Amino acid sequence: MLIVVGAGAAGLAAAITAARRGVEVIVLEQNDRPGKKILVSGNGRCNIANRHPDPTRFHSTRPELLKKALRGYDAKRVLAFLGSLGIETEEEEEGKLFPMGRQAASVVKLLSRECQRLGVKLVTECQVSGILREGKEFVLESSREIYRCRQLLLTTGSPAAAQLGGSNAGMLFAQSFGHRLIPPRPALVALESNARWPRRAAGVKLPARIGLLASGALVTEREGDLLFTDYGVSGLAVLDLSREASLRLAEWEPCELSIDLMPRRSKERLEKLLSDRIDPKRDLPLDLWLEGILHRKLVPIILEISGIRAEREKQLNRKTIRQLIYTIKHLRLPIEKTRDFRYAEVAAGGIDLAEIDPEKMESHKIPGLFFAGEILDVDGDRGGFNFHWAWSSGIRAGNAVNK
Numbered sequence: 001m002l003i004v005v006g007a008g009a010a011g012l013a014a015a016i017t018a019a020r021r022g023v024e025v026i027v028l029e030q031n032d033r034p035g036k037k038i039l040v041s042g043n044g045r046c047n048i049a050n051r052h053p054d055p056t057r058f059h060s061t062r063p064e065l066l067k068k069a070l071r072g073y074d075a076k077r078v079l080a081f082l083g084s085l086g087i088e089t090e091e092e093e094e095g096k097l098f099p100m101g102r103q104a105a106s107v108v109k110l111l112s113r114e115c116q117r118l119g120v121k122l123v124t125e126c127q128v129s130g131i132l133r134e135g136k137e138f139v140l141e142s143s144r145e146i147y148r149c150r151q152l153l154l155t156t157g158s159p160a161a162a163q164l165g166g167s168n169a170g171m172l173f174a175q176s177f178g179h180r181l182i183p184p185r186p187a188l189v190a191l192e193s194n195a196r197w198p199r200r201a202a203g204v205k206l207p208a209r210i211g212l213l214a215s216g217a218l219v220t221e222r223e224g225d226l227l228f229t230d231y232g233v234s235g236l237a238v239l240d241l242s243r244e245a246s247l248r249l250a251e252w253e254p255c256e257l258s259i260d261l262m263p264r265r266s267k268e269r270l271e272k273l274l275s276d277r278i279d280p281k282r283d284l285p286l287d288l289w290l291e292g293i294l295h296r297k298l299v300p301i302i303l304e305i306s307g308i309r310a311e312r313e314k315q316l317n318r319k320t321i322r323q324l325i326y327t328i329k330h331l332r333l334p335i336e337k338t339r340d341f342r343y344a345e346v347a348a349g350g351i352d353l354a355e356i357d358p359e360k361m362e363s364h365k366i367p368g369l370f371f372a373g374e375i376l377d378v379d380g381d382r383g384g385f386n387f388h389w390a391w392s393s394g395i396r397a398g399n400a401v402n403k
Contacts, residue, residue: 001026002401003140003149005128005170007034009390010373010397012111013153017398019118026292027115027150028126028142031165034115035108038266040164041277046104048082049391051075051095058389059243060353061182061271066378068358073392081395084109094382130320131173133366151401153361154371155394157185158347166341170375171351177366180352183376185250186344187243190234191257191335197305198333201228201297209263210237213256214248223263228297233257233333239382243348246338254349259331261298267325274321280314289313294328302327309360346386350377360400361393 002018004011007029015025027034041047050057053075060066075097079089087110089097099107115122123144130141131152140147156170158225168184175181208226212219224237248255260271277292286308290299306327308320341347351371355364363369374395 001149002151004153006155009036010394012374013151013391013394014398016114016119017395018401019120022403025122029124030127032125036164038108039104045105046099046107047384049094049097051091052376053388056222057385058380062353065353065358068309078391085114094383128232151368155373155395157374160344160347161343162342174351182349183351184347186341187341187348187379188239188243188336188345188382190339191232192337194234194336197301198228198232199403202230204228204295204297206261209260211258212241213246214253218270220244246393255335257333260329261272270325278313278316283312283314286310348379348380350375353377361397370397
């Protein structure tokens with residue numbers, strides 16, 4: 001018998017794979033239904049995988065072991081598994097794969113239906129409070145009853161999205177069996193700043209290029225949507241670099257963003273645009289003149305930070321125009337911290353891969369103990385990569401358990 005703790009993507013994939021091989025499977029889930037995190041993915045549209053799951057799109061403190069775990073599990077193999085459930089996919093930009101119906105709820109229904117067909121016993125509202133080892137058996141204390149098994153798979157995820165049931169409980173169980181834990185940190189998460197000016201621009205969303213500076217040095221750079229908020233910044237570009245920011249902040253490195261509000265225009269093109277816009281006959285107030293190219297909420301911020309004293313467009317000269325350009329393309333924002341785990345899509349960190357067989361997902365320390373999904377020290381980029389890891393690691397574990 002195999003007991004799976006956690007009915008997310010990894011847990012359900014493992015349960016189905018094992019049950020198809022004739023293994024008796026029980027899945028214990030703390031929520032009132034399976035796949036709760038799946039249901040909210042992609043704003044309910046479910047970015048279920050990615051066409052190009054290159055190892056560089058995944059992160060771990062053990063990259064070589066991660067590559068071994070991903071080897072042989074390309075998009076074709078994951079899509080074959082999803083197709084066997086009745087889930088057909090379509091590709092969008094950047095290789096993102098979605099169910100054709102764009103309904104996360106349908107994905108959960110099809111996973112649950114296959115579990116039912118195979119005789120997998122799914123126990124919901126079952127909180128596992130303790131796991132002990134007695135001889136060759138695992139003994140699980142839960143809010144329902146005491147369960148015993150010789151093979152145990154932990155797919156309990158991470159502390160990310162606690163409102164959906166995310167916690168570090170599984171990580172703590174693994175630690176109790178002697179496994180090393182890489183401290184989990186929020187990833188794919190918004191960033192907070194003590195600077196006051198983002199509040200004045202709250203709600204403004206625009207394409208931008210954002211560089212992350214740690215201790216004054218450029219660490220990484222991303223381009224995409226930027227959203228100013230009451231607490232700091234969010235948006236796709238921010239989420240994409242938040243993992244690196246989270247790790248740097250955890251080491252107490254001072255972090256700062258350098259924001260290019262007009263990434264599609266070079267400094268030279270922008271200088272020509274601004275110079276050509278000056279019309280002495282029109283002579284607009286400078287703030288209104290800037291509203292012709294910038295969101296009105298950003299105009300007073302740019303003027304204040306650039307330190308320009310001119311009040312009207314006819315007072316602008318080459319020097320003041322270059323001051324404006326520098327501020328527009330190098331807007332600095334200090335970052336104090338990430339938002340907490342409640343707002344994080346995933347967590348960086350988890351159970352050390354060095355203590356796991358990357359081909360079986362089985363513990364080197366405790367025979368019969370398996371792991372899959374986000375509980376391990378693996379996290380992916382935005383765009384379906386975390387789902388790819390969940391499916392592939394779950395399928396690996398399901399194939400490795402004994403009948």
